[in-house]
Amino acid sequence: MNFLLRLIERTFDTAFYLMRAFPPTLVLAIFSLLTTIAALLVFRKVSDQRAIRKAKDKIGAHVLEIRLFPDQLSVVARAYIAFLRSLASYLRHILRPVLILFIPLFFLFLQLDAYFAHTPLSAGQDFLVQAKLAIGQPLEHVAMKLPDGIAMTAPPVHIPPDRIVVWRLRADHDGIFLLQLAMSQKAYTKRVVVGGGIRRVNWDRERGGIWETLTSQDEPPLPAAGPIESIQVQYPDREIALWRWRVNWLVPFLGIMLISALLLKGFLRTEL
């Protein structure tokens, strides 16, 4: 599993490296377009296109039926029931391809989320790092070991009710830094990304099971029995400029997917 995840991450890292000169919106558009094409091809391959077409035609027929014979209530009622039946049939036919597509798209979204959800930190600006300790662990026993280029700008703050320690830090240049939290004679690391455009950013390292393993970006989960539950870095949220608005990356990504699917489904002969 880990190998597979790392492989996916490396693949995306390479792709993003190749597009490092492009603006984020363009990179997002390229990924959206490629995703659409791949999704359409897979959908066509794994679905019963004839059955989907038939179900869609039936849906269309019953909608038209309602409009063609509005004066006959019994016809309208029958048409509406038949419409619901056809809609259910349609949903049944697309369930399999949707479930199949869900798996790759889930990983795709995780990867894209790692690049587009947050921006890296900026050099010279303060940021917060927070560690949540396991129950019973004394807050004062945790210590932060800073790498070169990162400085602490305020003493750590302890919040005993929440078992949290917060540090205010600052990087003096761009780069990838490894913070070390020492506790019970063990060190726990957290990667910090400063500067550099679109880069993989993992704001949260947690201990946990499969979900955390899947969603962790290039950093394995913290040991389940360890004294630290999570280490989080406060990265700023990335917003994509969309004309006069600044929106989450999902908005343009899905928008481009929808439009390109509309335009390409005929060309790729995919019945959706």
Added chain:
Amino acid sequence: MTRGFQSSRRENLLLRRTALAGIAIAIFLFLVPAEAQAYVGPGAGFAIVSSFLTFLLASISSLFALVTWPVRQFFRYLRRRRAIQRAKVKRVVILGFDGMDPELAERYMKEGKLPNLAKLRERGTFRNLATTIPPISPVAWSSFLTGVNPGKHNIYDFVMPDRQRYLPELSSARIRGPKRQLKIGRYSIPLGGSRITPLRKGIPFWHYLGEAGVFCSVIRVPITFPPEKFSGVLLSGMCVPDIQGTQGTFSFHTTAVTKRESATNRVVVPFEKKNGFFGSYVPGPPNTLQPRAAEELRAAFRVKIEAANGRADIDLDGQRISIKLGEYSDWAEVEFKAGLGVSVKGICRFFLKSVEPELELYATPVNIHPMRPALPISHPLTYSMYLAKLNGLYATLGLAEDTWALNDGYLDDDAFLEQCYSNHREREQMFFDALSKTGQGVCACVFDITDRVQHMFWRYFSENYFATAPSHNHKGPLVIEELYCRMDHLIGQTMEKISADTLLLIVSDHGFKSFQRGVNLNTWLHQNGYLALKEGAPEGDWYENVDWDRTRAYGLGMNGIYLNQKGRESKGIVEDGKEAAELRSELRRKLEGLKDPEASRVAITKVFDSHEAFFGPYRENAPDVVIGFGDGYRVSWNSAQGRVTDTVFEVNKKAWSGDHCIDPALVPGVLFSNWNISGEGHSITDVAPTLLELFGLAVPPHMDGKPWATAPPTGD
């Protein structure tokens, strides 16, 4: 601050997980779209919400129908109150069987093969139904739907003469390109749609009924193209053109020829072998977007054959169509790309005739696509789409059964029959759907198969078999018997779905007789000095060698002789009035009773003078003389093509061996009903006024037909 950060992070975590779940839902929704445009009209949404939108639309439409129903019913009542008060019937179902012959029906009923028709005869009505002059489907069905004689509906044949050029043109509709075009370089961009002018005059009965709030479903009744607006639904029938604008041009693809060959109603296209595939193309319409283009629009396809398995895989614009030897494909969509993103879509079916030693593939005429009609074929426009979505693609061509392909040997008997019954099944589905939608009102459907099959299989009734050699496994005369049995079964199914308060009418527009010998009217006119030929000019189609300056009359169409009248024909020489009347009378005198010396039979039993046969504002467009051929005769193939030959009489050697374009008295149609219809002299022209009267409407004075006296069946 830290508490805020912690809280913010928790929210972020929650948000992140919610976002992932949202993404999953979004993916799901994205993959749930449907092509809304096709079924909710242009401009409708797509993709992520289309299923939801469709659901919403259907729900709103239903709700709207429900909420506004009382209001609409009120207004409908206001319109219908007269019809409701005086109506003698709740619903009328009309099954039209083109060419069903009363003699054959009688014979098969006697033999016990038509139990449902026999039941109608016993408990209701069975009579001959007088047809029109001439007894041709477009003429008779036009009288059926308008209740008037041809002098008032203007249809006298499938074709009428272009009096300027002495060429035939379609009598039912005139299709022309858009009025204005924008010329940019080699492109001619149409500014507007095609102009379709209906040439059939008169008002169909469903217009009167619609105005009175009586709903009508009209399926495939001939001469309803272009469809006209009324309160009901209609799918056009006979005379709907194919995508090329003709009445049906099939293509035949073969490795046996190296050059394309074209003729009326067919194009033979060679296959080119390349990389293990056989490439060819389906010919389409002229490229009106690029008028100077050397060739028509074409849809290329390639075929890979598996000779050992007797099958072929056709790749047509990305569609993979697999067919076995001797089988038809399903309907395939054919797209003709004109350029600039403009394309025309049609549908056709392939039939694999042979894979060895030659690859031979037949393609039906490209029908107008019912979901994306290049020309309107239904009212409302969405009705053809609705039927296609409900039951699948279907033949839209007026004369969809390819009699020419059998006539010329490109299809054999079995392949032709399979095509006929396949089309018939589509129409049965349409009819039963229309019947279920017409709880009150009129449901009328015309089935063509009876006409086409009798035309092509009548030869098996003849002991002196003369027509095309039959295929190895033909059923001979049983084909027509089976046809009547199938129609009887359809009638039985219909009777099961109706109650006694529904009037069922089974009507045909004419009967059938054998067509053994053809009469070349143009040759007769030439031999008798009415039609002159240019000196030394070779024989040719469409009056190519006729000297119009010395010609007084010419034959055109199935029964017509036209005078070359001054002021009407471009090179007319016969004066209107007395001279024309004398000529008509002279022709009538000479032609009536014309004997075929070889067969010692009367070839022409009746001749009609248009001034006696027709009355109404369009009589001027009628043939001046209408020929009523005797049993066994019809106008010859050469005469119908405007060709003058050496002999007046010729043997008909084609599979097209039954006909009805003869003396109308010899080919009446049938009238069956579950009700009692009394009186005498029932005519197809009477149907429209009868329907109006049944629904309590006054019969318009211009109608020539007379309402029948009808009464529901008594007892069981």
